Amino acid sequence: xxxxxxxxxxxxxxxxxxxxxxxxxxxxxxxxxxxxxxxxxxxxxxxxxxxxxxxxxxxxxxxxxxxxxxxxxxxxxxxxxxxxxxxxxxxxxxxxxxxxxxxxxxxxxxxxxxxxxxxxxxxxxxxxxxxxxxxxxxxxxxxxxxxxxxxxxxxxxxxxxxxxxxxxxxxxxxxxxxxxxxxxxxxxxxxxxxxxxxxxxxxxxxxxxxxxxxxxxxxxxxxxxxx
Amino acid sequence: xxxxxxxxxxxxxxxxxxxxxxxxxxxxxxxxxxxxxxxxxxxxxxxxxxxxxxxxxxxxxxxxxxxxxxxxxxxxxxxxxxxxxxxxxxxxxxxxxxxxxxxxxxxxxxxxxxxxxxxx
Numbered sequence: 001x002x003x004x005x006x007x008x009x010x011x012x013x014x015x016x017x018x019x020x021x022x023x024x025x026x027x028x029x030x031x032x033x034x035x036x037x038x039x040x041x042x043x044x045x046x047x048x049x050x051x052x053x054x055x056x057x058x059x060x061x062x063x064x065x066x067x068x069x070x071x072x073x074x075x076x077x078x079x080x081x082x083x084x085x086x087x088x089x090x091x092x093x094x095x096x097x098x099x100x101x102x103x104x105x106x107x108x109x110x111x112x113x114x115x116x117x118x119x120x121x122x123x124x125x126x127x128x129x130x131x132x133x134x135x136x137x138x139x140x141x142x143x144x145x146x147x148x149x150x151x152x153x154x155x156x157x158x159x160x161x162x163x164x165x166x167x168x169x170x171x172x173x174x175x176x177x178x179x180x181x182x183x184x185x186x187x188x189x190x191x192x193x194x195x196x197x198x199x200x201x202x203x204x205x206x207x208x209x210x211x212x213x214x215x216x217x218x219x220x221x222x223x224x225x226x227x
Numbered sequence: 228x229x230x231x232x233x234x235x236x237x238x239x240x241x242x243x244x245x246x247x248x249x250x251x252x253x254x255x256x257x258x259x260x261x262x263x264x265x266x267x268x269x270x271x272x273x274x275x276x277x278x279x280x281x282x283x284x285x286x287x288x289x290x291x292x293x294x295x296x297x298x299x300x301x302x303x304x305x306x307x308x309x310x311x312x313x314x315x316x317x318x319x320x321x322x323x324x325x326x327x328x329x330x331x332x333x334x335x336x337x338x339x340x341x342x343x344x345x346x347x
Contacts, residue, residue, distance in 0.1 A: 013237065020236040023282065024330050027309030040314040043282045044236070207241050 022046040026129035046171040057155040066151045073120040077137035080195045083188035084126040098181045135199040229274040231257045233265040237284045246337040264290030281308040296323040
């Protein structure tokens with residue numbers, strides 16, 4: 001598990017819970033996309049990272065090819081857990097997506113745009129809805145935006161200038177046989193952190209509280225069930 | 228009864244353990260955080276039931292399932308995964324799992340698992 005904690009906002013249990021909720025959400029989204037693409041998607045373990053806002057661009061650039069062009073969609077959502085879901089897919093993957101969805105050899109620019117937006121709508125709505133369902137809350141979605149841009153332009157300073165800390169939840173969309181890969185980032189900002197912690201703590205209490213067990217986080221252990 | 232719960236997430240393991248509380252209150256529980264640990268514990272403890280996640284570091288659930296079935300082709304393995312694709316379910320059933328359930332599972336589902344899926 002790759003967890004980079006730059007501050008003490010979240011403890012180990014909270015990070016573990018957030019990653020697991022995200023894992024369930026990604027699983028639901030992957031299944032929906034598998035139906036859309038009539039294909040099998042390989043799931044990857046989500047990464048949780050808390051960083052300073054001025055580090056966001058570096059983080060995203062470290063996960064993509066700086067020489068390629070990308071389709072980047074961004075969708076804001078608000079509520080107790082508010083933030084922004086961003087999906088980044090390379091030009092090649094987007095073209096393969098268009099080919100696969102429309103069953104044609106050379107999709108037009110409009111067809112690629114439509115395919116990326118369709119995929120993004122399913123991806124972001126499923127992930128965020130499932131995540132908020134796990135956290136027993138609701139959010140309101142705003143209309144997504146689509147840009148065709150180079151790697152260095154995905155994040156502008158002004159996008160994050162008003163925030164000090166950002167939680168990045170990232171994973172990979174991997175339909176290898178169709179050569180469709182993308183990176184998903186959920187960015188939650190300052191005002192969402194406290195409410196997110198409260199929601200996570202509530203879920204942890206629901207599960208851990210009834211067990212009244214103190215489970216070591218070391219290599220492995222065994223225990224007798226407490227009744 | 229010995230039960231092995233395998234998941235890299237602590238809260239996911241606790242979720243399974245919580246759902247076992249009413250169904251198997253006296254079970255001796257073992258935990259593993261990846262497929263490699265699961266195989267080692269299986270060799271040593273020979274649990275009666277294994278609850279196995281698929282997406283894990285070091286060794287994923289598909290590989291662990293294969294190795295455990297190689298050790299004991301009658302192993303009673305239930306997959307509990309966020310991967311809810313029909314193809315994933317098909318793969319694990321072919322590989323020898325008794326059934327597969329989407330996360331998170333609750334006490335009602337656990338009851339059904341012990342009544343319908345497992346040969347104990």
